[in-house]
Amino acid sequence: MTRTQIINELKLNLDRKRHQAQINADQYVQDLCKNEQFKKLYTNYNQAKIDLIKIKYGGTNDEIISATNNFKQIEQMYNQFIAEHKIDIRKMEPIYECSICNDTGVVNGKMCNCLKTELNKRLNEQNKQYKLATFKDCSKDISPNLHSAYEKAKLWCDKFPNSHILNITFSGSTGTGKTFLLECMASDLIEKGFNVIFVTAFLLNEECRKYHFSLPSKVNEYMDCDVLIIDDLGCEPLLKNITIEYLFNIINLRQKRYKPTLISTNLSSNDILDRYDERIYSRLFNKNLSLNIAFNGIDMRKNF
Numbered sequence: 001m002t003r004t005q006i007i008n009e010l011k012l013n014l015d016r017k018r019h020q021a022q023i024n025a026d027q028y029v030q031d032l033c034k035n036e037q038f039k040k041l042y043t044n045y046n047q048a049k050i051d052l053i054k055i056k057y058g059g060t061n062d063e064i065i066s067a068t069n070n071f072k073q074i075e076q077m078y079n080q081f082i083a084e085h086k087i088d089i090r091k092m093e094p095i096y097e098c099s100i101c102n103d104t105g106v107v108n109g110k111m112c113n114c115l116k117t118e119l120n121k122r123l124n125e126q127n128k129q130y131k132l133a134t135f136k137d138c139s140k141d142i143s144p145n146l147h148s149a150y151e152k153a154k155l156w157c158d159k160f161p162n163s164h165i166l167n168i169t170f171s172g173s174t175g176t177g178k179t180f181l182l183e184c185m186a187s188d189l190i191e192k193g194f195n196v197i198f199v200t201a202f203l204l205n206e207e208c209r210k211y212h213f214s215l216p217s218k219v220n221e222y223m224d225c226d227v228l229i230i231d232d233l234g235c236e237p238l239l240k241n242i243t244i245e246y247l248f249n250i251i252n253l254r255q256k257r258y259k260p261t262l263i264s265t266n267l268s269s270n271d272i273l274d275r276y277d278e279r280i281y282s283r284l285f286n287k288n289l290s291l292n293i294a295f296n297g298i299d300m301r302k303n304f
């Protein structure tokens, strides 16, 4: 399921929930109104309330005073009845699960945290199906060469999202454990409830191509997720006006939004400058914002 499909489904669920809360409140009032005395008080109370508002906006001072007194009198009788009969007035209004957005999923034009949390949960459930490696999988017999990379990766995850490092690049030849360590980072952050997308550079390139030709694609998800992980940068074909342009836009936009992008690649920093361009290079190798770890030739698979 795409992100949009999940959002639509979750919003539909919220609609149902909100509707049900309204039905429950209506039902509660209807049941109360089976008592004739309450029904009369309830009707009078609501009518007096409306009358008072109307008069406040168009009546004379005397009329306002009279309507206010009338309302206070009825309100007192109404409240007395409620107290005597132990009526739960909260139930007379819809009770929403989220008091911030009243189960609309939107607050001040933005997605409410209740919807965001649910969305991340669903997205991460989808991710989990890939069975990513975890930090626990690489606890023993880690070689000193890899120890430092492991420590840095783990520390960054522990700090997330409060690290100034926005771009991380693991470079080195095939089989040195770059992807493995990225998977560990992904599963750690997913476990903590962040929305992480793990994608190969090949697939990312393909989605960018679709986006470029206005076909449905996942490019917006790559822009929006908390952490984007691009595996094996350099394995993708260079498509004219697409590969470099979109890769730059994704990394750049994410950086502007303080969202990290993690990359593994067989390319050296010089290769990256050569194959892509200075704009991409400068973002991935900016000393203040980026962390670059070179994995040496030792085959990490034997060490984990």
Ligand SMILES: [Zn+2]
Residues within 6 Å of the ligand: 098, 099, 100, 101, 102, 103, 104, 105, 106, 112, 113, 114, 115
């Ligand atoms: Zn909410």
